[in-house]
Amino acid sequence: MTVMEQRGAYKPTPPPAWQPRTDPAPLLPDAEPYRVLGTEAAAKADPELLRTLYAQLVKGRRYNAQATALTKQGRLAVYPSTTGQEACEVAAALVLEEQDWLFPSYRDTLAVVARGVDPVEALTLLRGDWHTGYDPYEHRVAPLCTPLATQLPHAVGLAHAARLKGDDVVALAMVGDGGTSEGDFHEALNFAAVWQAPVVFLVQNNGFAISVPLAKQTAAPSLAHKAVGYGMPGRLVDGNDAAAVHEVLSDAVRHARAGGGPTLVEAITYRVDAHTNADDATRYRGDAEVETWREHDPIRLLERELTGRGLLDEAGIEAARQDAETMAAALREHMNQDPALDPMDLFTHVYAEPTPQLREQRDQLRAELEAEADTEGGTHR
Amino acid sequence: MSTVAVKPATMAQAFTRALRDAMAADPAVHVMGEDVGTLGGVFRVTDGLAEEFGEDRCTDTPLAEAGILGTAVGMAMYGLRPVVEMQFDAFAYPAFEQLISHVARTRNRTRGRMPLPITIRVPYGGGIGGVEHHSDSSEAYYMATPGLHVVTPATVADAYGLLRAAIASDDPVVVLEPKRLYWSKDSWNPEEPTPVEPIGRAVVRRPGRSATLITYGPSVPVCMEAAEAARAEGWDLEVVDLRSLVPFDDETVCASVRRTGRAVVVHESGSFGGPGGEIASRVTERCFHHLEAPVLRVAGFDVPYPPPMLERHHLPGVDRILDAVGRLQWEAES
Numbered sequence: 001m002t003v004m005e006q007r008g009a010y011k012p013t014p015p016p017a018w019q020p021r022t023d024p025a026p027l028l029p030d031a032e033p034y035r036v037l038g039t040e041a042a043a044k045a046d047p048e049l050l051r052t053l054y055a056q057l058v059k060g061r062r063y064n065a066q067a068t069a070l071t072k073q074g075r076l077a078v079y080p081s082t083t084g085q086e087a088c089e090v091a092a093a094l095v096l097e098e099q100d101w102l103f104p105s106y107r108d109t110l111a112v113v114a115r116g117v118d119p120v121e122a123l124t125l126l127r128g129d130w131h132t133g134y135d136p137y138e139h140r141v142a143p144l145c146t147p148l149a150t151q152l153p154h155a156v157g158l159a160h161a162a163r164l165k166g167d168d169v170v171a172l173a174m175v176g177d178g179g180t181s182e183g184d185f186h187e188a189l190n191f192a193a194v195w196q197a198p199v200v201f202l203v204q205n206n207g208f209a210i211s212v213p214l215a216k217q218t219a220a221p222s223l224a225h226k227a228v229g230y231g232m233p234g235r236l237v238d239g240n241d242a243a244a245v246h247e248v249l250s251d252a253v254r255h256a257r258a259g260g261g262p263t264l265v266e267a268i269t270y271r272v273d274a275h276t277n278a279d280d281a282t283r284y285r286g287d288a289e290v291e292t293w294r295e296h297d298p299i300r301l302l303e304r305e306l307t308g309r310g311l312l313d314e315a316g317i318e319a320a321r322q323d324a325e326t327m328a329a330a331l332r333e334h335m336n337q338d339p340a341l342d343p344m345d346l347f348t349h350v351y352a353e354p355t356p357q358l359r360e361q362r363d364q365l366r367a368e369l370e371a372e373a374d375t376e377g378g379t380h381r
Numbered sequence: 382m383s384t385v386a387v388k389p390a391t392m393a394q395a396f397t398r399a400l401r402d403a404m405a406a407d408p409a410v411h412v413m414g415e416d417v418g419t420l421g422g423v424f425r426v427t428d429g430l431a432e433e434f435g436e437d438r439c440t441d442t443p444l445a446e447a448g449i450l451g452t453a454v455g456m457a458m459y460g461l462r463p464v465v466e467m468q469f470d471a472f473a474y475p476a477f478e479q480l481i482s483h484v485a486r487t488r489n490r491t492r493g494r495m496p497l498p499i500t501i502r503v504p505y506g507g508g509i510g511g512v513e514h515h516s517d518s519s520e521a522y523y524m525a526t527p528g529l530h531v532v533t534p535a536t537v538a539d540a541y542g543l544l545r546a547a548i549a550s551d552d553p554v555v556v557l558e559p560k561r562l563y564w565s566k567d568s569w570n571p572e573e574p575t576p577v578e579p580i581g582r583a584v585v586r587r588p589g590r591s592a593t594l595i596t597y598g599p600s601v602p603v604c605m606e607a608a609e610a611a612r613a614e615g616w617d618l619e620v621v622d623l624r625s626l627v628p629f630d631d632e633t634v635c636a637s638v639r640r641t642g643r644a645v646v647v648h649e650s651g652s653f654g655g656p657g658g659e660i661a662s663r664v665t666e667r668c669f670h671h672l673e674a675p676v677l678r679v680a681g682f683d684v685p686y687p688p689p690m691l692e693r694h695h696l697p698g699v700d701r702i703l704d705a706v707g708r709l710q711w712e713a714e715s
């Protein structure tokens with residue numbers, strides 16, 4: 001028999017164990033980011049919800065401006081602004097029930113505040129008086145996470161633990177477009193899908209990781225497309241359309257709550273401010289680009305919808321502004337007070353019980369402080 | 382008292398017993414890692430746990446160390462007490478980001494509001510002919526990270542006691558399991574598990590008068606052997622087994638060195654930047670006037686862990702320890 005004859009006799013079959021695990025089609029995101037405002041879908045949206053979103057967006061914008069101003073006054077060491085991204089921040093907080101958990105990244109102070117955390121406590125990390133100012137259990141908000149994407153597996157673990165205990169808890173975890181390149185992003189999504197954990201991953205694709213544009217971050221058709229590889233649905237949404245983000249996240253939360261497992265949501269948005277006050281955004285992007293996004297501003301989009309449908313008038317706009325001013329004034333006032341710090345706190349929370357080594361170092365610092373106080377008091381002079 | 386002879390347990394079996402007892406005592410204790418379920422772990426330390434407690438409490442995870450430890454963080458946030466297994470010492474490295482950035486410091490960054498009672502079991506060290514990446518001694522990395530406790534047993538009884546104490550601790554504990562001793566047996570009676578002692582006490586394994594060998598984990602039996610051999614040379618060596626590297630028991634160690642006036646630190650991991658430097662320095666600071674000679678170190682060479690056919694040249698053995706002990710006759714030499 002010739003080789004050709006052998007080949008002809010060969011009938012290709014898949015390897016014995018192979019079968020598709022999931023039909024990928026329902027997991028794939030739509031071709032276009034989902035939108036509500038300015039479309040027919042807006043008619044179905046609850047006017048009360050739209051008004052709440054509007055008030056929160058205006059407050060959020062003012063909060064971003066106030067916090068940015070506080071960095072200029074030296075009251076905050078740094079502030080990563082979410083101006084332009086308020087719709088994502090606010091919606092992330094509003095879609096959660098009381099018992100649910102929020103896992104923010106370092107940029108998401110606004111979501112933390114929208115969830116109910118005291119604005120001053122939410123800023124402790126950035127102010128520099130402690131790493132986490134708030135009690136994570138009070139509003140079920142994990143500490144603001146600085147290493148990128150590392151909070152994502154925490155969200156999965158917590159949601160998994162809650163489900164094992166039979167509790168109705170959903171975790172929503174936030175990450176930036178740059179963060180999706182980290183290994184922890186991959187591991188978290190994979191664990192969540194394998195465990196069918198009630199988690200929603202919200203990627204705020206704001207165009208840049210500091211200076212690096214999305215094109216240098218990924219070759220995927222969209223970040224939402226990454227979901228299908230893990231076996232979870234991916235959704236694309238206009239991240240500046242507060243109603244759309246709220247709806248998509250609500251769907252995902254409902255899906256998770258019902259036992260459907262995780263969802264990956266990519267919100268297309270834009271960081272209008274620089275990365276932080278320390279960043280010079282003109283080095284990597286032009287004004288024209290920023291301008292197109294200002295046109296597509298989340299507050300403007302919602303305002304247009306509400307006023308167009310007679311759900312908001314000048315007085316309503318003014319009331320929202322006033323409300324935001326009150327919040328900003330309170331924030332200013334609190335942030336202008338110097339925090340009272342106890343240096344002995346350095347040793348208090350390293351372990352449940354300080355080790356003998358820490359006790360020694362604590363005594364050393366105490367002696368140094370006493371000597372300092374004596375010198376200042378003039379006793380040794 | 383029963384007259385039926387009790388089959389002595391191996392160290393691996395003592396670890397298993399500790400896990401089983403902890404899981405039975407507290408439903409919050411969850412075991413997770415690669416192959417810990419059906420297989421019972423590559424060293425069989427989790428043998429039977431999935432069967433007894435179900436796959437929700439002894440879970441085969443996806444193959445991802447950062448994911449394992451990262452999800453354990455979230456589970457601990459929700460009130461569970463995860464016990465994670467890192468399959469081999471060098472495979473824990475992908476999890477270091479989670480370990481250092483979160484596990485070790487979450488209590489601190491939340492001002493004590495969010496303690497993380499996670500136990501991280503790491504089979505470590507050489508001497509079993511493992512291929513590359515299966516024999517590292519990584520204790521210096523763990524010791525250098527504030528917020529972690531680091532323990533390592535040398536006896537079967539301590540394997541049980543330290544693992545129980547680790548799981549009971551409200552802080553994260555790295556339990557370094559000397560894989561060379563997994564199959565070792567001693568007089569520990571599995572029918573009467575040792576009571577759980579709090580972490581942080583060293584123990585004098587062998588009293589002596591002429592010098593102290595300060596050691597831990599897999600090097601303890603080697604030091605015991607060296608102490609026996611040294612008798613022929615007229616040396617009466619004391620052997621201190623640290624058991625806990627963090628917190629460090631200065632008291633027991635320094636009491637011993639003050640008695641003997643001479644000390645050698647013995648461990649497998651490299652010497653430069655290794656635990657021995659820290660220990661020697663602590664001892665010198667505290668016992669300077671009692672010392673008859675500098676504190677010496679006998680450690681692994683400062684090389685990546687060698688291939689199996691060369692590891693016997695790398696590991697500190699009896700001869701190298703005796704040689705160091707000889708060098709402790711400082712006065713006579715100088």
Ligand SMILES: Cc1ncc(C[n+]2csc(CCOP(=O)(O)OP(=O)(O)O)c2C)c(N)n1
Nearest residue numbers: 107146147148176177178179206208209210
């Ligand atoms: C693990 C890690 N690497 C690097 C950094 C430094 N860093 C802080 S923010 C940032 C860019 C993040 O971009 P992205 O994830 O898109 O989030 P965004 O800032 O746009 O919200 C980098 C590189 C970090 N915080 N963590």
